[in-house]
Amino acid sequence: MTTCNLIPECCRHSGDDALTVEDYGRALPRWCLGCGDHAILAAVQRFCRDEQLPPEKTVCVSGIGCSSRFPHYMETYGFHGIHGRALPIAEGIKMARPELNVFVSTGDGDCCSIGAAHWIHAIRYNMDMTVLLHDNEIYGLTKKQASPTSPRGLTTNTTPRGSYLNPLNPLSATLGVANVSFVAQAVDWIPDILHEIIRMAYHHKGFSFVRILQRCPAYLPNTFEARVKDPSSVRLLTHEDGLVPTPAIARVYGNQEEHDPLDIHRAREIASVSDPIPVGILYRDPAVPRYEDSFDSDRTDTAETTGTALERELDKITIQASA
Amino acid sequence: MKTIDLPKSSTALREGNVRNLTEHVVEIVSDSGEGAQKCGQSFGTIAARMGYGVWTVEIIPAEIQPPARSVAGASGNRIRFASSPVTNGGDDADLVIALNEQVLLGRVGEMKPGCTILLENKWKDDPDSSVAGAYQRTVDDLDQAGFKVREVPMEEECLKHVSNARRGKNMFVLGLLCGIYEFDTQLAREQIESIFAKKSRAVIDANVGLLEAGFAWARENFDLRIRIPATRPDQPLVVANGNTAIALGIVASGMKTCAMYPITPATSASHYLSEIFEKVGGFVHQAEDEIAACCFAIGASYAGSCAVTITSGPGYSLKQEAIGLAVMAEIPLVVVNVQRGGPSTGQPTKVEQGDLLTTVFGSHGDAPKIVIAAASIEDCFYSIITARKIAETFNMVVVVLTDASLATAQTLFPRPRYDESWHAPPIDQSPVPKGALRYDWDPETGLARRFIPGQPNGMHAVTGLAHDRRSRVAYDPRINQEGLQNRSKKLVTLQKTLKTPPVFGDGEGDLLVVGWGSTRGAIEEAVRRVRSEGEKVSALHLRFIQPMPPGIGDILRRFERVLIVENNWSDRADGAGIDEDNRRYSALALLLRARYLVDADCWSEVMGQAIKPATIENVIREKLS
Ligand SMILES: Cc1ncc(C[n+]2csc(CCOP(=O)(O)OP(=O)(O)O)c2C)c(N)n1
Ligand code: SF4
Ligand SMILES: [Mg+2]
Numbered sequence: 025m026t027t028c029n030l031i032p033e034c035c036r037h038s039g040d041d042a043l044t045v046e047d048y049g050r051a052l053p054r055w056c057l058g059c060g061d062h063a064i065l066a067a068v069q070r071f072c073r074d075e076q077l078p079p080e081k082t083v084c085v086s087g088i089g090c091s092s093r094f095p096h097y098m099e100t101y102g103f104h105g106i107h108g109r110a111l112p113i114a115e116g117i118k119m120a121r122p123e124l125n126v127f128v129s130t131g132d133g134d135c136c137s138i139g140a141a142h143w144i145h146a147i148r149y150n151m152d153m154t155v156l157l158h159d160n161e162i163y164g165l166t167k168k169q170a171s172p173t174s175p176r177g178l179t180t181n182t183t184p185r186g187s188y189l190n191p192l193n194p195l196s197a198t199l200g201v202a203n204v205s206f207v208a209q210a211v212d213w214i215p216d217i218l219h220e221i222i223r224m225a226y227h228h229k230g231f232s233f234v235r236i237l238q239r240c241p242a243y244l245p246n247t248f249e250a251r252v253k254d255p256s257s258v259r260l261l262t263h264e265d266g267l268v269p270t271p272a273i274a275r276v277y278g279n280q281e282e283h284d285p286l287d288i289h290r291a292r293e294i295a296s297v298s299d300p301i302p303v304g305i306l307y308r309d310p311a312v313p314r315y316e317d318s319f320d321s322d323r324t325d326t327a328e329t330t331g332t333a334l335e336r337e338l339d340k341i342t343i344q345a346s347a
Numbered sequence: 348m349k350t351i352d353l354p355k356s357s358t359a360l361r362e363g364n365v366r367n368l369t370e371h372v373v374e375i376v377s378d379s380g381e382g383a384q385k386c387g388q389s390f391g392t393i394a395a396r397m398g399y400g401v402w403t404v405e406i407i408p409a410e411i412q413p414p415a416r417s418v419a420g421a422s423g424n425r426i427r428f429a430s431s432p433v434t435n436g437g438d439d440a441d442l443v444i445a446l447n448e449q450v451l452l453g454r455v456g457e458m459k460p461g462c463t464i465l466l467e468n469k470w471k472d473d474p475d476s477s478v479a480g481a482y483q484r485t486v487d488d489l490d491q492a493g494f495k496v497r498e499v500p501m502e503e504e505c506l507k508h509v510s511n512a513r514r515g516k517n518m519f520v521l522g523l524l525c526g527i528y529e530f531d532t533q534l535a536r537e538q539i540e541s542i543f544a545k546k547s548r549a550v551i552d553a554n555v556g557l558l559e560a561g562f563a564w565a566r567e568n569f570d571l572r573i574r575i576p577a578t579r580p581d582q583p584l585v586v587a588n589g590n591t592a593i594a595l596g597i598v599a600s601g602m603k604t605c606a607m608y609p610i611t612p613a614t615s616a617s618h619y620l621s622e623i624f625e626k627v628g629g630f631v632h633q634a635e636d637e638i639a640a641c642c643f644a645i646g647a648s649y650a651g652s653c654a655v656t657i658t659s660g661p662g663y664s665l666k667q668e669a670i671g672l673a674v675m676a677e678i679p680l681v682v683v684n685v686q687r688g689g690p691s692t693g694q695p696t697k698v699e700q701g702d703l704l705t706t707v708f709g710s711h712g713d714a715p716k717i718v719i720a721a722a723s724i725e726d727c728f729y730s731i732i733t734a735r736k737i738a739e740t741f742n743m744v745v746v747v748l749t750d751a752s753l754a755t756a757q758t759l760f761p762r763p764r765y766d767e768s769w770h771a772p773p774i775d776q777s778p779v780p781k782g783a784l785r786y787d788w789d790p791e792t793g794l795a796r797r798f799i800p801g802q803p804n805g806m807h808a809v810t811g812l813a814h815d816r817r818s819r820v821a822y823d824p825r826i827n828q829e830g831l832q833n834r835s836k837k838l839v840t841l842q843k844t845l846k847t848p849p850v851f852g853d854g855e856g857d858l859l860v861v862g863w864g865s866t867r868g869a870i871e872e873a874v875r876r877v878r879s880e881g882e883k884v885s886a887l888h889l890r891f892i893q894p895m896p897p898g899i900g901d902i903l904r905r906f907e908r909v910l911i912v913e914n915n916w917s918d919r920a921d922g923a924g925i926d927e928d929n930r931r932y933s934a935l936a937l938l939l940r941a942r943y944l945v946d947a948d949c950w951s952e953v954m955g956q957a958i959k960p961a962t963i964e965n966v967i968r969e970k971l972s
Contacts, residue, residue, distance in 0.1 A: 050808075051819060080803045083650075088811075095808040096820065101800040102808025103649060105642065106672050112639035116646020116654065117800070119632065120604060121774075124650065124800055145635040319630040325603070327770035333627040334599050334765050341585045342762050343396055 048072045048079065050099045060212030060238030060248075061091050061158060067218045068098070068127065068156075071226065082125040085114040087139060089131035090165045091158030091238070108139030111146040111155070115315075118151045122316050125226070126153040133163045136172040136192055147201040147231055149315035154225045154232045157194055160240035161247060168243040175247070194235045195295035195306060199288065205230035205312035207291065208305045211237045213252045216273055217260075217303060224266075224305060230312055237301060251301065255279070261294065261304025277303075365572045370400075370429030371528070372437050375520060376454055377446035378415045379408050379422035382517030387424020388757070389542060390524055393534045395586050395759055398577035400432035402868075404957070405755045406454075407696045416478070421450035425457075430576050434723065434868025436756065438961040442527075442573075444520050446501070448485035461493050465523065467516075468498035497569075499523070504564055508556045518554045522561020528573050532562055583762040589727040589753030590616035593683060594623060596731030597655055599763070601771030602681065603629035604647040604654035606640040611695040612751040613659045613685035637662035641669035641682070648678050649809065651774035651799040653739050655681040655731070660689045660702060663709075670744055671710035674834065676809040677786070677795065679738035679745075681731065686750040688955055697955030698752040700864050700914040703934035706746050707893050713831055715838050716744040718893040720864040724753055725760035726890070732769045739771065741837045742797050748892075750914070752957040753865045779805035784816040786830070793836030838894045845891055847898030852878055852885030858970060859906035861947070862913065863889040863935050866958055870912055873963035877971075884967055889935070900943040909947035910970050911936040914958055917951040 048069040055061045072082065082100040086092035088107035095102025101124075105113045114128045135143050135157050146155070162180065163169040170180045170187040173194060177186035198207050206228040210218040218236065225232035239248045251257040255276050260269055261283040269277065279300055283290060285308040294302045325333075373390070377383035384405065391403040404425040413420030427437040439459040445451040446467045458464075470482035489496050505512035505519050518539065525535050536555055543551045587595070593616045597605060603624075607617045621631040634640035637658055644654035658666065663684045673680040688694025689701045706718050717737055721730045727749055734745040779798050785807040786795045795816075798805030807818040813827040814820055821827055850859075851871050862870045867888045874886040887902055889895070903909050917933035918925045932940060936949035950966045952958060 050806075079806050080801055083800050084808070085646075096810070098808070099806055101798075101806055103646070104808050104810035104812065106668055106811055109638060109642040109669065112634065112642035113646040113649075115632075115639075116604070116606065116643035116648075117650040118646075119630075119643070120647035120650040120652040120654070121800060141635050142639055145639070320628060325601070325628045327601070327767040330598065330601055330627065330770055331765040331767065333623065334595065334763075336626075337595060337598070337623055338585055338762055341587055341591070343580065343584045343586060343759065345580050345582050345584075 043073060043076055043079070045069045045073045048099050050097055053097045054093065055090060056242045058239065058241040059090070060160065060236070060240070061094070063212040063215055063218065064091075064129075064156060064158060064236055064238065065094065065097055067215055067222055070219055071222050072100070074223070075226070077125055081123065082127070083114075083117055084127045084129065085117065086110050086129040087131070087134035088165070089134045089158075089163070091129055091131040091160075092134060094129035108134055108137070109142065110134065111139060111142040114153055115146065115149060115151055118153055119316050119319070122152070128153055128155040130155065130157055131164070132157065132159045132161060132171045132173040132194070136194055136197075140172075144201055147198055147233065148203045150203045150205050150231045150312050151315050152229050152231070154222065155234065156222070157233065157235045158238045159194065159235050160238045160244065161191070162240055162243050164240050164243060178247075193295065193298070196292065198233050199292050199295055199307060203312050204233075204307065205309050206232040206305075207295075207307045208232070208234045209237070209301070209303055210234060211251075211258065211301060211303060212239055213248075214258070214273070214277070214303070216270065217267065220267060221305070228308060229310060230314055257300050258303050259300040261302055261306065263305070266305035266308070267303075364570045365574055367574050369431070369575060370427065370433070370437070371442065371573060371575060372425060372427045372440045373524065374406070374423060374425045374440045374443040374454060374457070376406060376421045376423035376443065376450045377517070378420055378450060379411075379413055381422075381446050381513065383423035383446065383520075385542065386517035386521050387426055389521055389535075389538045391424070391426045391428070391757060392586060393525070393530055393538050394426065394428040395584070396534050397531055398579040399428040399430065399575070401586075401757070401759060402427045402433045402436050403757045404436045404752070407755070409696060416447050416449040418449055418453040421453050423450075428575070430578065433758065435872060435960060436752075436957050438959045444523065446516065446520075448482050451489075452485065455489075455492075458494065461495060463495045463497065464489060465497050465499050467501040469500070469502040471498070499564075504560060505557060508560055509553055515554055515557045518557040519561035519564075522558040522563075523565045525558070526562040526565025527569060527571065528575065532559070580759075584759040585762045586757055586759055587724060588755055588757045589721070589724045589749050590685070590755070591619055592724050592727035593657070593731055593747075593749065594620040595763075596728040598623055598627060598629075599728070599765065599769050600732045600735035601769065602655050602735055603652055604632065604644060605629075606632040606634050606643040606647070606654060606656045607658065608634050608637045608640050608662055610637075610659045610662045612687055612754045613657050613662075613683065615754070616657055616683070616685070637665040638669060641666040645669060645673050645678055645680055648673070648680050649676075649800075651801070653679045653681065653735055653771055655683060655735075657683040657685070659685045659687045659695075660693060661691070663702060663705070667710045670716065671712065671714045672811045673744045674710065674714040674716055675811045677742040677797070677834070678809065679742050679797075681734045681738050682744060682746045683731070684746060684748050685754045686748060688953070694955050696751060698750055698865070698914060698957050699953055699955065700750055700866070700934070701916065701953070702748065703863070703892065703915070704937070706748060707938070713835065715835050716746060716893065717741070717838070717841065718746050718748065718891070720748040720890055720892055721753060722864060722867040722888055722890055723760070724756065724758050727753055728763060730890075735771060736769075737841065741794065741841060743837060748864055750865050756957075774801070775799055776801045778803040785809075785818045786814065786816045786833075788816070788829075788833035788836075792840040793833040794840065795833070842894035842897065845894065845896035847896050847902070848888060848890065850885050850887055850902055853883065854885070854902070855905035856883030856885055857907045858882075858884045858967065859903065859909045860884065860886045860963070860967060861889070861903075861909060861911045861935065861939065862886070863892060866912060866914060869958050869960045870963055872960040873967060876960070876964050877967050882967075882971060884971070892935070892938070895942065899939075900945070903939065903943050903945045903947065908970065909939070909945055910967070911939065911947055911949040912958065912963055912966065913949065913951040914953065915951050916953055917949045920948065
């Protein structure tokens with residue numbers, strides 16, 4: 025744990041007080057052994073530890089699904105919501121309390137199917153939050169039904185002859201929406217890069233959308249295996265303003281492309297290719313306005329100011345008593 | 348009430364032609380866009396400023412731009428004004444002004460026998476013979492039916508003052524009305540100044556000119572005056588419709604977040620609120636749909652800033668799952684449902700009280716929530732303040748029911764005096780004692796303290812899953828039972844604090860008429876009328892529907908018979924094929940019969956408009972006979 029001994033005030037916790045990774049953990053996760061959600065949880069906890077995020081000022085929000093159990097495993101504030109609605113809940117929290125750190129965990133069914141309308145609009149609102157799409161390309165919690173991101177031909181309990189439709193591409197979809205400001209992709213099996221991308225997502229002031237390819241060994245034991253084993257199945261997107269892989273990572277993942285996160289056209293091209301899997305920051309534009317900034321949140325209204333405002337409104341519709 | 352007899356020819360005003368009355372119901376109808384609504388609202392405002400009791404009702408076509416001269420396109424306003432305060436729109440119209448005969452046709456059912464009709468006569472000479480023919484036929488038919496049709500050359504008179512008579516004719520009409528009712532023309536001029544405040548002097552002058560022309564024309568050509576004494580109020584009053592009252596109530600309650608998706612007839616509340624919030628702080632979030640709106644409000648409430656979401660029927664249905672989440676996680680939430688005609692898209696602009704049962708029982712599983720029905724426009728204001736307070740005290744969902752009639756009708760009520768205790772407290776950020784449990788349900792009350800993000804030691808994850816006192820997912824069925832019990836107990840706790848509603852009339856008698864929501868004014872007026880003839884009839888009106896205040900059962904049992912009157916569906920007891928085994932009772936009747944085991948009867952209608960006092964009066968008489 026790095027502590028800030030020079031200027032102790034700059035960190036809420038320093039020295040012996042510093043929070044450890046364990047401090048950010050609550051209950052023992054109940055995900056299957058080998059489930060990619062474990063890796064995502066570990067990356068977020070590690071990130072919180074690195075930044076020493078005050079747990080009481082941090083809120084993890086989710087919908088419903090295996091992945092949406094996430095808030096129960098974080099020793100922060102949490103909101104395990106209803107299926108598909110994590111984003112509007114998170115928006116309400118952020119709007120009421122812009123100073124809170126907001127993380128959203130959502131599954132591919134949760135975000136791209138039942139919550140798709142909210143997803144599109146959340147991109148447009150561009151509120152400052154870090155959104156982790158746990159994309160296992162399947163419905164896990166309800167036991168193996170096709171999801172909008174399931175590859176065509178995948179045999180599931182609702183598609184015995186193989187799924188009939190081409191998958192929806194969450195990266196392309198996100199990059200197509202007005203006000204998109206941050207899009208990245210990570211895979212659960214490269215923890216250092218996952219961690220690094222979460223860090224950059226957090227520090228982007230806006231709606232940071234991170235699609236994470238997440239293994240589901242329970243229902244799709246074969247889908248990810250080949251990709252996990254073969255480092256060339258991943259193409260790292262590197263840039264001085266984006267992902268800068270450590271030498272160790274760079275040695276293993278030699279398939280790389282230099283990509284400027286400001287280049288949305290190239291980002292869209294990259295997004296459209298799924299093999300090899302692009303990993304890194306596809307797009308980032310810090311200049312996109314944030315919805316929460318449209319309202320003056322500093323204005324603290326007291327009973328007194330409210331009373332004055334109310335009286336002023338009432339004046340306009342008042343009929344005075346006879347003198 | 349007697350009808351007015353307008354002589355056909357201009358004669359000097361004789362004393363006998365002055366009618367001294369205590370109230371009148373006036374309607375102004377036109378094609379949409381001709382300004383009948385503005386004229387009616389202005390007339391209502393002038394009446395209010397003169398000291399009359401006033402109740403205005405909007406006449407709204409279903410479409411934005413219905414075809415001209417169509418029956419369904421009637422747009423306008425109905426104004427009931429009286430010497431004493433009025434609590435509802437009253438009965439059929441005494442006097443109607445129409446800018447063409449077609450818009451009148453759909454209104455005939457709302458006119459008193461012998462009602463006076465002032466009709467624009469330009470259609471008589473319309474170059475299109477089918478128009479001229481339709482006009483003449485309608486005038487003849489109305490005459491035949493006993494209405495007193497008075498043809499007025501409105502266009503012709505207006506053209507003496509302006510080049511385009513279509514714009515401004517409504518102010519000529521306002522002048523006519525001021526002439527007939529001997530209104531204060533200075534107030535009328537001021538009203539025009541205020542409506543056109545943002546327009547040029549020339550526009551204001553032209554409209555004042557038309558007003559004066561209308562006034563003079565009425566004076567010269569009608570030897571009829573209707574005199575209704577006005578009394579200046581002894582306390583300041585405000586004029587508002589129910590949606591305005593709700594918006595003001597939201598501000599007064601200290602809530603800063605209103606999440607909504609546009610839907611008639613709820614939207615205008617958020618229009619007005621958006622404007623006020625610009626000045627006060629706070630914001631209206633127009634979400635992508637009602638589900639998002641409800642979830643957004645829940646998110647804000649969870650984060651410590653109690654929020655409101657406002658909607659109408661279809662949107663209310665969409666919110667159900669999220670409402671259940673707030674119930675389960677015990678997050679305060681205020682939901683306003685401005686009811687309209689249902690089911691489905693139903694009748695968007697029309698009045699109905701069809702959502703009571705879905706509000707009480709809505710959302711799957713046992714989802715206890717508080718239901719308050721505003722009984723008047725004034726009550727719309729106070730109900731929101733009460734709702735916010737209860738929501739935060741009990742960490743519960745509070746639904747405030749109003750309907751299209753309260754939403755769009757305007758009336759007067761005593762000006763509220765701001766009370767600091769209405770205001771939401773600042774967000775609690777004090778540390779939670781170590782080890783404290785989020786759902787540490789009090790065994791007596793079922794209440795548990797909410798922990799708000801930012802409070803040290805309060806970290807927990809709320810969930811819609813069954814959970815234990817730490818908010819951890821519960822796998823033990825006994826924990827589920829415990830949660831349900833405590834959430835239910837909160838209703839009991841609140842119920843014990845409620846006061847028994849007062850009985851209107853004597854505490855016992857032959858018949859008790861029970862209602863809820865917007866029908867209060869009409870029911871009590873009907874009951875007053877039959878009581879004045881010595882009938883032993885009283886009324887009871889419920890504001891809290893869930894929980895029901897104590898003492899209701901005792902009141903019901905003190906009457907020979909109980910009749911519930913509502914604006915929703917019920918089978919008539921004598922309907923074809925209806926018997927006790929299959930009769931569907933109206934919503935409140937179902938609730939009262941089930942809870943109090945009283946053989947209460949019901950009468951209801953779904954005519955898309957407020958129930959008239961005379962209708963209720965007839966129903967009461969029938970029940971008594
Ligand atoms: C309104 C509603 N519909 C359906 C469900 C059932 N359901 C729960 S999770 C889920 C899909 C989960 O898939 P995903 O979002 O991909 O999450 P995963 O379990 O794969 O992490 C469904 C359909 C529900 N809880 N609520
Ligand atoms: S079913 Fe799949 S997604 Fe769910 S916990 Fe198991 S491995 Fe993970
Ligand atoms: Mg999934």
